[in-house]
Amino acid sequence: MIHRIIYWFRNDLRLHDNEAFLSATQIAQEVVPVYVFDPRQFEKTKFGFRRAGALRAQFLLESVLDLRNRLREKGGDLLIRVGKPEEIIAELAEQYGAQYIYTSKEIAPDETSVETSLSKNLKVVNVDIKLFWMSTLGNVLDLPFPIAKLPFDFDDFYEALKGDIRVKTASPEPEKVTLPQGYEAGLIPSLPMLAIDPMEVEHSKSDTSPPQKGGETMGLLNLSTFIENTIKSGQTLVSDTPIIDYGLSTWLSLGCLSQKYIYESLLPYAGNNQVEKVIFDLLKRDFAHWTLLRHGSRLFKPGGIKHEINKRWLNDLPLFEKWTTAKTESEAVNKVITKLISTGTLTIAERIVAADYLANELGLNWTWGAMFYESFLVDYNVAGNWFRWNNVSGVGSK
Incomplete structure (x- = not known):
C-alpha cells in the first residue's frame, strides 16, 4: 500500500462523486488534501477588471471553507496555501515525502500549462502525478467517435449520443480521511490577502437578490430543492431554458456539484419531460467541454x-x-x-x-x-x- 498521497483540489470542491479523492483515500495510508489559491486568477486585466472578480472570489472562499468543514467531519482537514500551485504542490510533495500527487484533469490552456510545469517540478523530487477525468458525464473514451471526429454542431452530437449515453455510477464519499502527524492546515485567506478590497463585494451586492452561497453543502441542498420543487411537482421547464436559469450551474462551476451525481439523482424520475430537459442541458455542457478539447486555443481567438x-x-x-x-x-x-x-x-x-x-x-x-x-x-x-x-x-x- 502507498504510504502517502497529496491530493490537490482544483475545480472539484466536493467529496461526493470525487473519484480521484476517493481513490487516494483507498490506496494510501495517509492523504494530504490541499487547495492553493493562485493570485494570478485575481489579477487585473488590461481593461481594469479582474480575471476573477470579487463575487467569484467570495463564492470560491465559501466553497473552500465548506470543503474544509466536510473533510473535518471525516477526520481530515484541508491544507491551504496561496501562491503558484506548480511550485507549492511540488514543495509539499518533498516536505511530506509523498509518493504521488492525485488531482483532476483540466483542459483549458492556463490550467494545462500549470499541470505541465508541476509535472516538471515533480520529476526533480521523483514524484509521479496522476490525473483523473471528472468534468463530464462520461470519459472521452465513452464517446461513440474519436474526439478528432467530434461533430461541429451540438444537434449532431446529441443525435449520436442520445440513444447511447454512457454514465458511470457516481463514486461514494470516502468513509474516513487519515492525515499525517504534524499536519498544519493553515488559514483560509481573506479577500484582502488575495488583493481584493472587501468593498468590491459590498458594492456588487444587490438588495433584491442575495448572493448564492458557495460550497458542496449548499449545492446538494439546491439540487434537492430543485428535484422536490421542480421535478417531483411536475413543473414545466421551458424548452430553451438551460439549467443555468434553474441555479444548478453555480455549484457545477467549481465542482461543488457533480454532473454525474445530478444525472444519477434524476434517474428515479426518468421518463418525464423535465428530467429529459435537464439531461439535455448536461449534455450541452459536456459538448462545450469536448469542443474545447477538440479545438484547443482556437476557442479563445x-x-x-x-x-x-x-x-x-x-x-x-x-x-x-x-x-x-x-x-x-x-x-x-x-x-x-x-x-x-x-x-x-x-x-x-x-x-x-x-x-x-x-x-x-x-x-x-x-x-x-x-x-x-x-x-x-x-x-x-x-x-x-x-x-x-x-x-x-x-x-x-x-
Missing part, C-alpha cells in the same frame, strides 16, 4: 473555432467601456450589464442579449466581452462561456 481569420473586429476601448459600464444606447443591454455587475448572475437570454449587442451591433472584439463575463459571472466555466461567445459572434457552431 477572435476567429473562433471556425477559424474566421478574415473577419475583422473593432478594438475600440472607449466603445467597450460604454458596454462594460452600462452606458450604451440600448437600455436592455445596460440593464443586463448592471445586473451582472451587481449580482454575478444572468439568465441565458440575458447573456445572449448583451453578447449579441457587443459582437454584432457594435462589432467589438468579442473576446473582450468573454473576458468581462469571466470576471463577473459567479457560475463561470471556461468551456461554456467561451463556447457560447463563439456561437453568438458567428465564429462557432451555432
